[in-house]
Amino acid sequence: MNGSNRPDAQPTVWIVGAGPGAPDLLTLRAMRLIEQAEVLVWTDSLVNPQIAALAPAGCERIRTSTLTLEEVMAMVVERALAGRRVVRLHDGDPCLYGALAEQICRLADAGLAVEVVPGLSAYQAAASALQQELTIPGLVQTIVLGRAGGRTGVPESESLARLAALRASLCLYLSARHVEEVQAELLRHYPPDTPVAIGYRVSWPDQWLQVVPLTAMAEVSRERALIRTTLYVVSPALAASREARSRLYSASHNHLFRGGV
Known part of the structure; x- marks a missing residue:
């Protein structure tokens, strides 16, 4: 993980999955990035406000529910190019119905690197x-x-x-x-x-x-x-019946780490 947007490094934007809603279902990586964010761009119509509240007191919080993708990306690009740590927070996993490809293309066109952090779906x-x-x-x-x-x-x-x-x-x-x-x-x-x-x-x-x-x-x-x-x-x-059983754990199933009967 890139620790910061150093002057000598390509600026990075983090696109982070917030999971389904409960704050304790965040990944550790997601939580740490939110806690270090200087700008949090979050989907307030879908992400639990308790998760956005994990960002530090001085973090700029930008709600996106009323914005177009173009407006969101303009703010993300502006702040990232200014050297600020920008976290784009998505509900669930960013790779599912999150317009991820469009965002990455726009960020790449602006000369920004991207790190995507998965979230529980x-x-x-x-x-x-x-x-x-x-x-x-x-x-x-x-x-x-x-x-x-x-x-x-x-x-x-x-x-x-x-x-x-x-x-x-x-x-x-x-x-x-x-x-x-x-x-x-x-x-x-x-x-x-x-x-x-x-x-x-x-x-x-x-x-x-x-x-x-x-x-x-x-x-x-x-x-x-x-x-x-x-x-x-x-x-x-x-x-399904509770009696259904996986062969993987059956005593009759032989594999690399266990001999079978």
């Missing part, structure tokens, strides 16, 4: 809160992260129909506004009683997390008026 926090494994031996071994098409659309090769056809553990972000269409498409591929975990503001103090049958996915979402910060985890793993 909501699907991981949801599975942990449910005490559920999403990859059950003999049942499902694939996790798909996706979203409904919505206004911005998705490539045809990644349509919800194609994703659902895998019948994997399907984690859907940014899809609550289209939940009726999502449920209808999922029912073409998954059995009606497939469990769906609906998570709202997972790991926040007001977290709401419930497992419902696929047929109730839309109804429950509308009853709770869920529109934003909602995650759906559609998976047969959520109903």
Whole structure:
């Protein structure tokens, strides 16, 4: 990790994942960078204010919920070129639906180096809160992260129909506004009683997390008026028998560090 923007070094901007919400789910690297920030540019509509509060008292805090990407990048570039330690704080993991590529390109064009720090994603926090494994031996071994098409659309090769056809553990972000269409498409591929975990503001103090049958996915979402910060985890793993066992730890399984029976 580059310790500071030294005069003789290429200025660096840190793009940091804040995780799903709870401050104690930050990585140590993320926490240290926030605590050393001179400028904190944070997604205040999605990031827990308690996380932004970890920045030092003299840190300039810039909220981005009302700004365009161009406005955000202009402020980041200006302050980083002035030699200040700029931390761009994203909810979850910056590599997921975070406009990361656009930001890195703009920073590179300005002659700035970038360090990206990963963050825990909501699907991981949801599975942990449910005490559920999403990859059950003999049942499902694939996790798909996706979203409904919505206004911005998705490539045809990644349509919800194609994703659902895998019948994997399907984690859907940014899809609550289209939940009726999502449920209808999922029912073409998954059995009606497939469990769906609906998570709202997972790991926040007001977290709401419930497992419902696929047929109730839309109804429950509308009853709770869920529109934003909602995650759906559609998976047969959520109903798996507790007797399911991984071969990796079986006495009959031989591998490099343990002989088998």
